[in-house]
Amino acid sequence: xxxxxQNSPSLSVQEGRxxxxxxxxxxxxxxxxxxxxxxxxxGPTFLISISSIKDKNEDGRFxxxxxxxxxxxxxxxxxxxxGDSAVYFxxxxxxxxxxxxxxxxxxxxxxxx
Amino acid sequence: KAGVTQTPRYLIKTRGQQVTLxxxxxxxxxxxxxxxxxxxQGLQFLFEYFSETQRNKGNFPGRFSGRQFSNSRSxxxxxxxxxxxxxxxxxxxxxxxxxxxxxxFFGEGSRLTVL
Numbered sequence: 001x002x003x004x005x006q007n008s009p010s011l012s013v014q015e016g017r018x019x020x021x022x023x024x025x026x027x028x029x030x031x032x033x034x035x036x037x038x039x040x041x042x043g044p045t046f047l048i049s050i051s052s053i054k055d056k057n058e059d060g061r062f063x064x065x066x067x068x069x070x071x072x073x074x075x076x077x078x079x080x081x082x083g084d085s086a087v088y089f090x091x092x093x094x095x096x097x098x099x100x101x102x103x104x105x106x107x108x109x110x111x112x113x
Numbered sequence: 114k115a116g117v118t119q120t121p122r123y124l125i126k127t128r129g130q131q132v133t134l135x136x137x138x139x140x141x142x143x144x145x146x147x148x149x150x151x152x153x154q155g156l157q158f159l160f161e162y163f164s165e166t167q168r169n170k171g172n173f174p175g176r177f178s179g180r181q182f183s184n185s186r187s188x189x190x191x192x193x194x195x196x197x198x199x200x201x202x203x204x205x206x207x208x209x210x211x212x213x214x215x216x217x218f219f220g221e222g223s224r225l226t227v228l
Binding site for chain 2: 004006009034036041042043044045046049089091099100101102103104105106
């Protein structure tokens with residue numbers, strides 16, 4: 001049972017435009033959400049996070065939006081740069097037996113110069 | 114500050130053999146988690162250790178086991194290897210157990226190929 005889903009395996013975006021990566025979750029006990037970025041031959045690195053008490057968190061070019069009623073979060077990258085080409089994983093955690101980080105399947109983002 | 118170190122980086126085994134992977138967390142980090150990454154499956158949680166105790170375990174068969182030592186270094190073992198065990202095994206460390214607001218710091222992974 002995939003509790004965190006990233007339905008788009010890949011996404012291509014023109015350099016300078018906005019990249020929007022989506023993530024859905026099914027477990028209502030999740031209350032903390034993170035995005036990780038992974039380059040080939042490297043481990044994932046933390047990008048940005050959001051707590052369920054917020055609906056938006058911004059860090060430079062990266063903004064994460066959380067819609068709790070829809071159980072949906074998205075990562076916006078503006079403007080997109082070639083170095084943003086990577087696989088992006090969303091992850092979620094909660095309390096009461098859901099403490100471990102549960103990851104989605106990832107979306108491969110390709111920025112076209 | 115040294116990052117998370119995983120050894121070996123690459124290894125090839127045959128079906129039925131066993132394998133042990135090692136992970137040295139960032140200095141001062143007491144929590145170590147293990148994940149399996151396969152194409153199309155994302156990162157599947159294996160287990161988490163904190164202060165030598167297993168805190169959480171994922172839905173993997175008993176062939177997958179792990180432990181953590183007093184210096185926080187961790188090992189995972191897979192016995193009776195199957196072709197489907199071919200994957201990238203990632204180790205991650207954090208100061209505190211996951212579930213809080215701390216992020217995980219990942220190593221580069223150990224790529225296991227089972228022939």
